[in-house]
Amino acid sequence: HGRAAVVDAPVSGGTRGATGGTLAIMAGGAADDFRRLEPFFAAMGTTVRHMGALGSGSLAKACNQLIVGTTTAALAEAAELAERSGMDPAALFDVLAGGLAGSRVLENVGPRLVRKDYIPTGPAKFMHKDLSFVLESAEAAGAAVPMATAGVELYAELRRQGLGDKDLAVVRQAISNLSDNTDNAGAAETATKGTAAP
Structure with a gap:
């Protein structure tokens, strides 16, 4: 009787990577099992490790x-800050792409953040699930993950706003809504102070 082997092999690279055979494939399991499967992985991805x-995959x-998730959120914050300050987010992202802040995430998600294009390529609600798994893994490993903790809170807020089924770039809308709430709260506080009795 043959022995069943189990390997976990998540991928990264999105639809473009899948159709082009350029996925990054991260596999966990016995080394011998990985070696047997490596030719199949190589047909689907260019980075196979x-x-x-x-469980390591x-x-x-x-x-x-x-x-x-956290880089997309940071880019969304930058776009929102730029636009509310009178700066063109597209120009900002263009110059950032030429410096240290340039990244595959900026290249992929940046245009959707600028256009406010939230037609889903993958529902944003899954990022909340993914970051929750990061927190569980970090707790088990005894690792501090403050960025993941903040990310879970932000993507939970996104879901509360009813935006979970839209594209990951919709995190910009969630941040914009939080900004509007901050503006409204500040205006209300100013109005209250203005009408307070001396």
């Missing part, structure tokens, strides 16, 4: 999502 024991994917 054995990350360690079973899922952890590597969680780290990927931590970076994608």
Whole structure:
């Protein structure tokens, strides 16, 4: 009787990577099992790595999502700050792309953030799930993950706003809504102070 082998092998690269065979594949499992499967992985991806024991692939994917989710949120904040300050977010992202802030995330998500194009390529609500898994993994490992903690709170707020089924770039709308609430709260506080009895 043959032995069933289990390997976890999440991927990154999106639809473009899948159709073009350029996915990044992160596999966890026994080294011998990985070696047997490596030719199949190589047909689908250009970056294929054995990350360690079973479960390591899922952890590597969680780290990927931590970076994608928090970077997208930071870009959304930058776009919103720029626009509310009278700056063109497209011009900002163009110059950022030429410096240290340039990244694959900026290249991929940046145009949708600028256009406020939230037609889903992948529902934003999944990022809340992914970052929640990061928190669970971090707790088990005894690792502090303050960015993941902040990200979970932000994407939970996004879901509360009813935006979870839209594209990940909709985090900009969630941040814009928070900005409007801050503006309204500040205006209300100013009005209250203005009418307060001496």
